[in-house]
Amino acid sequence: MTASPTAPGTPAPDADWLRLDRQICFSLHAASRAFNGVYRVILKDLGLTYPQYLVMLVLWEQGDLPVKALGEQLRLDSGTLSPLVKRLETAGLVRRERSAEDERSVRVHLTEEGSQMRARALEVPRRIMSATGxxxxxxxxxxxxxxxxxxxxxxxxxxxxxxxx
Amino acid sequence: MTASPTAPGTPAPDADWLRLDRQICFSLHAASRAFNGVYRVILKDLGLTYPQYLVMLVLWEQGDLPVKALGEQLRLDSGTLSPLVKRLETAGLVRRERSAEDERSVRVHLTEEGSQMRARALEVPRRIMSATGxxxxxxxxxxxxxxxxxxxxxxxxxxxxxxxx
DNA sequence: GACCATTTAGTTGTGCGCAACTGAATCGTG
DNA sequence: CACGATTCAGTTGCGCACAACTAAATGGTC
Missing domain, CATH: 1.20.5 (Single alpha-helices involved in coiled-coils or other helix-helix interfaces)
Structure with missing residues (x-):
């Protein structure tokens, strides 16, 4: 099916490299999107997107953090995180507060509602696990x-x- | 470092499941974005994004195709492909033509410039391969x-x- | 203390990805 | 032939990701 179309013994010509290139990177790309699709379905009840869920996971685990620390752990920059956290704030799950010691820094706090959501999220990992097979x-x-x-x-x-x- | 923080013998509590969950899906997510980053650097010379490159790969391999067929192979719907192909057309790499037999269908053709780009793309897979290690x-x-x-x-x-x- | 480089969030602009929808062409069935 | 369902491409709207930029606060150095 996806086997090499090259005659046996022939070193892979450039055309085959292009095919292979598509296969490996595409597989990763496709898997990532497939994961996203499953999360979309499972997280719909919580009203979260997958990246928002990741932020909540970090906060549940480590408590209040500056945006900077969130970005480091999730490998996301402020261009992505700022609007994302703002949406979480609009949803009532977090609160943003300028740090007193360093006015540049903004700490993201869980609200009561945000903390309580954790209990409802506990079943998510198991459902994801089973979805992977x-x-x-x-x-x-x-x-x-x-x-x-x-x-x-x-x-x-x-x-x-x-x-x- | 990422090892279980749970006492030996204790069955993984829910908190650990949330940690694990972040790790597996996050790993895939991060890998996908890292790949994208490498492609962004390598494809800059060609003026292509990674998804645009995928479309070109399919066209180089299989010749002209309807949008529908592109979407099936790349698992993308028209909401993503229509504007993407339009950008490729603006860049002068492809041409779109309504099919004569079925007026609903639009075939995507490589232009001369689009075909010629293939030669310059041949080195991409090897650079990607070496980037993965x-x-x-x-x-x-x-x-x-x-x-x-x-x-x-x-x-x-x-x-x-x-x-x- | 004044000045400049650095740090931290946020904003803007572009492109991808997907859900939901529109509109036109085609097909199937009576 | 007529009419309703389906197919195909495109559009709209939203959120993520990232580059490039802005603005404010901080820190270091003279």
């Missing part, structure tokens, strides 16, 4: 691979970028 | 896993969706 070991293995990949890609993006920062 | 076998393995995951997730999204179509 993978067991814990397989997921762990895949996760390790992906993290390894991300690290390599991030490093490559910096060097490929020429005189990268 | 993975060899062919590892990539193939990862791809198989991801495709398996996508299939499971797509199916789950349909059934989770309640009376899903």
């Amino acid at each position: 993978f067991d814990l070991a397989e997921i762990g293995e895949l996760r390790a691979r992906l993290d390894q990949l991300t690290t390599a890609l991030d490093a490559a993006a910096r060097t490929e970028a020429g005189a990268g920062r | 993975f060899d062919l076998a590892e990539i193939g393995e990862l791809r198989a896993r991801l495709d398996q995951l996508t299939t499971a997730l797509d199916a789950a999204a349909r059934t989770e969706a309640g009376a899903g179509r």
Whole structure:
């Protein structure tokens, strides 16, 4: 089906590289979107998008944090986080407060409603797990691979970028 | 570091599930964005975004196709493809033509410039490969896993969706 | 204390992704 | 032939992601 169309023994010609290129990166891209689709369905009850859910997970786990710290953990910059957190605030789940010590910093606090949502979110992971059809070991293995990949890609993006920062 | 914070012998409490959940889905999400970042750097010379590059790959491989067929192969709907293809047309890489037999269908044709770009794109896969730090076998393995995951997730999204179509 | 570089959020603009919808062409069935 | 359902592309609206920028606060150095 997706097997090589190349005659046996022939080194992969450029055309095959383009095919392969599509396959690997596309697989990742497609898997990411598929995950997003499942989350969209499961999170609909909570009224959260997947990135919003990620922010809530971090807050539930670590308590109030500055936007900066959220961005570091989720690898998102203020251009993404600022409007996202603002939407969470509009939904009544968080509150933003300028830090007293450092007026540049904005801490994101959970509201009562935001804290209470955690209880309703507890079932989400299990539903996601079952949707993948993978067991814990397989997921762990895949996760390790992906993290390894991300690290390599991030490093490559910096060097490929020429005189990268 | 990311190891379980749970006391030995204790069955993972719900809190740990929320942690794990963040890790697996987040890993995939992060890897996908990291890939996108590398492509952004590498494709800048060609003036393409990653999704635009995917469309060009399909056209280089299979020749002119209706929008519908592009969407099936890339798992994208017209809401995404229509403006994307329009941008490719503005860039002079493709041409859109209503099919004569079926006036509903629009075939996407490569222009001369679009066809010629293929030669310049041939080096892209190798640069991407080297950016991943993975060899062919590892990539193939990862791809198989991801495709398996996508299939499971797509199916789950349909059934989770309640009376899903 | 004055000045400049850095840090931190936020804003703007562009593109992707998807749900929901519109409109035109086609097909099927009576 | 007529009429309703379906198919296909496109549009609208919303949210995410990121580059590039702005604005305010902070820190370091002379």
